[in-house]
Amino acid sequence: MSASTLRMTILYEQGDNGWVIASVPEVPGTRSQGRTREEARANVIDALATILTPDEDLADGDAEPLLLTVQR
Template identity: 40%
Template structure:
């Protein structure tokens, strides 16, 4: 299996769970009780998302966004 790199955003929600999103794959989100669990779960979600797109003959979006820290 070919490995690919995707940027994800990881943050803790108000219930104490770690939420992780893959912005380049709209709606591809997951969570976990720990950072490690959340990251493992998003990897599985990304693979499933990309596989579903390919099986449906749809193009896989590029990972083409930038993140910045803004001081306010």
């Protein structure tokens, strides 16, 4: 089995409440926030990992491993 690497973009914006909002445009709906850019980044990566983790109850045995590499 070989692993695949996905390259994705994290976009940051400053929220009206002072929090930093992070989103991943390649996966619509993947957004999170944090008090700092670093916290927002960690939170959106966690959200992305949750979204991309297959549900074992739905797996049909033809799954492929996914390696998600994060670059600074």
